[in-house]
Amino acid sequence: MRKPLVAALFALVIAGAGAVPAAAAPAPEQSASRVTGADRATAAPALAAVDFAGTVALSNCSGSVVRLPGSADGDPALVLSNGHCLETGFPSPGQVIVGQTSSRTFGLLNSAGTQVATLRANKVVYSTMTDTDVxxxxxxxxxxQIKSSYGINALNLSDTHPVAGTAIKVVSGYWKRIYSCNIDGFVYRLKEGNWTWKDSVRYTSACDTIGGTSGSPVIDTATGKVVAVNNTGNESGGRCTVNNPCEVDANGTITVRQGINYAEQTYQIPACFGASNQLDLTRSGCTLPKP
Incomplete structure (x- = not known):
């Protein structure tokens, strides 16, 4: 989960407050606490332009309009954020929410970070904080319709596992800020409070994300595709507590990295959707947690 709004909201949930209240700016979200070049041998590949276009600002988090590899122009658009950014409160460990009615709104940003539209949801397609945070x-x-009305394309969601060392950008629609760093590695298990996430992305220290950046797309700067969704960081050196996740390896050894931040991979998502952007958790290859 993520900081400022993170800690406060987490505390509310743990205290039994239930639904997370919308945060007035500048207080950020709760915490549950991302093209090719010429073929000349000597030429460096061109990098994809990464800006704010297609990202969104939520009441207390960040997010992005995303397109799956199989999405069509006429499909209902999807917005990606964190499980702990769900407006009805954090999903419990083991809980998976599908098809929940929603009328949540999102501020759509252009390349300069200016809000050009307010988009509205009609449902939560999928939400969980089990194994991932989405x-x-x-x-x-x-x-x-979004392209025609506002000139904004959705961000493309990658369906392949990223690799260590990849240059990335974390693009926060809430703060209108872009962080640049690299994927430092992958965490077998990332544990925070009662939640555990699998195969999490660890950033190098340059991505010093803060509360309100939860749900930001993590974009591979070489491809321009979303490879993860930003979700948490160890704020004060605590061990496996809220706002202080710890790394757990396959042998159960715990490592605490104060000041280091993390994201959850998203390559698993496309396999769980069929035609017309319809969720189907029974599809072959779908590994997302099921209700």
Missing amino acids: TIYQLTSTYA
């Missing part, structure tokens, strides 16, 4: 909303608008 919420996927379905919008009332299609990709084609």
